[in-house]
Amino acid sequence: MQTPxxxxxxxxxxxxxxWRAPVEAVARQVAVLDPTARIxxxxxxxxxxxxxxxxxALIVAGARRIRIVPLFLGMGRHVREDLPxxxxxxxxxxxxxxxxLRPAVGEDPEVIALLAKKALES
Structure with a gap:
């Protein structure tokens, strides 16, 4: 069996x-999409x-593979230097x-397209 x-x-x-509310909302949605993942x-x-x-906390919960997802719009100094x-x-x-370590989410073409759609909403 693979570790979570x-x-x-x-x-x-x-x-x-x-300010934390949207970050925690993403965490709840990830848990819905993959109930086996530790978030x-x-x-x-x-x-x-x-x-x-x-x-x-994730290691204590059994995770031996950990993906870090930067919820930043771009690759500024924090994501480019501090996080690595x-x-x-x-x-x-x-x-x-x-x-x-994943790239900043704001660099993903799907996120860029969604933000553009949100900007055009009335």
Whole structure:
């Protein structure tokens, strides 16, 4: 039997607690689409949990494959530099876990098309 996939939805973070709602809504939708996956939200700053804490929770839940999905619109410094460094640190801490880092979701053609459609809605 294959170990469950862990998915971290990684976002920037904000002091405003309401900012988390869309990130958590995505997590709930992922859980509906794949009930076998282990899902966690993580934030770069200003709100918990951070990436290390979220990954640890997924490992405790049995995940040995963890996909990190940056919920950013583009490949700014955080996604281009900070996040790969954090993933390297996690890999060193958890050598038995296979980490994969996805591109920023805002770079996906389907997301770009959806945002364009939303901009045209009346």
């Amino acid at each position: 996939l862990g998915i971290v939805l990684f976002a920037h973070g904000s002091r405003d607690e309401r 966690a939200c993580a934030y770069l700053e200003l709100v918990a949990p951070d990436l290390r804490t979220a990954v640890q 460094r954090l993933v390297d640190e996690l890999q060193a801490l958890h050598p038995g876990v296979a980490f994969s």
